[in-house]
Amino acid sequence: MSIFPKISLRLEVEKYLKEGFMNKEVVSALGKQEAERRFETLLNHLSHPPSFTTVRVNTHLASVQHVKNLLLDELRKQFNGLSVPILQHPDLQDVLLIPIIGPRRNIKKQQCEAVVGAQCGNAVLRGAHVYVPGIVSASKFMKAGDVISVYSDIKGKCKKGAKEFDGTKVFLGNGISELSRKEIFNGLPELKGIGIRMTEPIYLSPSFDNVLPNYLFLQNLPSAVVTHVLDPQPGEKILDLCAAPGGKTTHIAALMRDQGEVIALDKISNKVEKIKQNALLLGLNSIKAFCFDGTKALKLDMVKDAEGKPPFLRESFDRILLDAPCSGMGQRPNMACSWTLKEVTSYQPLQRKLFTVAVELLKPGGVLVYSTCTITLAENEEQVAWALATFPCLQLQPQEPQIGGEGMMGAGLSSEQLKQLQRFDPSVVPVRDTDIASLGDARIEDMIWLANKDCIGFFIAKFIKCKST
Incomplete structure (x- = not known):
């Protein structure tokens, strides 16, 4: 049952999204009322956290069972002896799922209050403590050791x-x-540690602040699906075109058993440092990260560059992942988005530039996976329709594993093509309360089904390049 209001959007943005979700093809198939109901349900889901915390095990350094045992001990400490199950995903063997308990409705509000920024608030709803930079406001007489109620300033007005x-x-x-x-x-401007340790969060979710950092990577379920769909093989040369912070990059290297070459590009230098840190932490040596703009990654002259740095010659890579910069409208929880329509719609041209470079850099017979963490038709199915019309050398491929639903109608794709896409749409399940008692009675199959459905909004398309461009 909903505890928060639906995501707050600018009127122009909500209207734009609604037009996409209630396009002629959708309304003709579902009826106007059902299309509208699904759209409103989706907006409601976006303001709530997913039902599960998802972590990926670094199988390069340890077995899933070993890490699962370590994590069970850690959760017992965190939850004061409370026994919360950890499930291994049947189709993604390196993924562990931990149910989130909540919302807990009987928490007594305190007189002493602190207000945190929206981003910090979203992190708290997914298990984080409150770090000092996230605190915006605090009651006049707040002292160290006080029990305080924490609020999120969702509209950024405090x-x-x-x-x-x-x-x-x-x-x-x-x-x-x-x-x-x-x-x-x-205090000192460099104060960055924990400012408030959450003891009674509305949603009880494990904290992964420095928990088994060599063995675990906190990752949304569809983000882990993407790399399995890419299916990297040992010895291949693979490009992650927009790689930061390196979750998918390190997953690619782990699935290749750290044999081969994984090139990671990002144009923001501190994000590239983060990729390098994560590779080091997870003990992966096959990753080379460069601070470089992916739209310029194609080498236009044919002079061979022996150093293996960007830009690259045409048809240099066996597989390419384009996890494209996007409007991020599928992220959860997100209670308010202040973006203008211009900002939301600014990503489609950039995605096309990156996609064009990716097609050129891919070897014939190579695989290109395109993904976003957004829900818009323009950044997802419309991009697939554009790609198939623009690059006759590309063919859409079925995906393995297929965990999300099929693509959304409205971009002129055939029903066969829509079945080959994966769209993760959390609105297909109702927002629900989870308590410890209900977990004890739940069947594992039902919990896995819920984890697959009630995740962030996400999109995946897989292409094969049939011939040289």
Whole structure:
């Protein structure tokens, strides 16, 4: 049952999204009422966290069973002896699923309050503690050790350092302050540690702050599906065109048993450093990360570059992952998005530039996987229709594993083509409450089904390049 209102969007953005979800093809197939109901359900889901926390095991360093045992011990400590099951995904053997308990509706609100930014609030709903940079406001007399109620300023209206805030805020649960108000706001600018340790969050979800960092990578379920769909093989040369922070890059290297070459590109230098840190942490040596703009990754002259740095010659890669920059409208929880329509629609041209480069860099017979963490028709199915019309050398491929639903109608793709796509749409299940008692009675098959459905909004398409361009 919903505990938060639906995601708050600018009117122009909501109208744009609704037009996509209620296009002629969809309305003709489902009827206007059902299409509208599904759209409203989706907006409601986006403001709530998924039903499961998903972690990927670094199989390069340890077995799934070994890591699962370590994680069970860790969760017992975190949840004060409470026994929460950890499930191994049957189709993604390196993925573990932990059900989220909540929403817990009987938490007593405290007089002492702290307000955090929306991004920090979203992280808290998925198990994080509150770090000092995320705190926007705190009650006048807040001291270290106080029990305080934590709220999210979902619309970004609270002034930094305010003593109280009466604007739109959402209750996230209670925690214990590690610092006083004075230390938080008059302290050293480099204070970056935990400011509030969450003890009674509305959604009880494990914290992965420095938990088994060599063995686990916190990753949404569809993000783990993508790499399995790419199906990298030992000895291949693979390109991750927009790679930061490296979750999929490191997954590619692990599935290849760290044999071969994984090139990771991102145009923001501190994000590239993050990829390198993650590769080091997970003990993966096959990854080479470069700070480079993916739209310029194709080498236009034919002079051979012996160093293996970007830009690259045509047809250099066996497989390419284009996890494209996107409007991110599938991320959860997200209670408010202040983006303008211009910002939301700005990604389609960039995605096409990157896609064109990817097609040129792919060897004949090679595989290209395109993915986004958004729900718009323009960035997903419309891009597939455009790609098939623009590049006769590409063929759409069935995906393995197929965990999401088929693609959405409205871009002129055939029903056969839509079946070859994966669209993860959380609106297909109702928002639900999960408590410890219901977990004890639940069948494993039902829990896996729920984890597959109630995740973030996401899209995957897989192509094969039949002949040289």
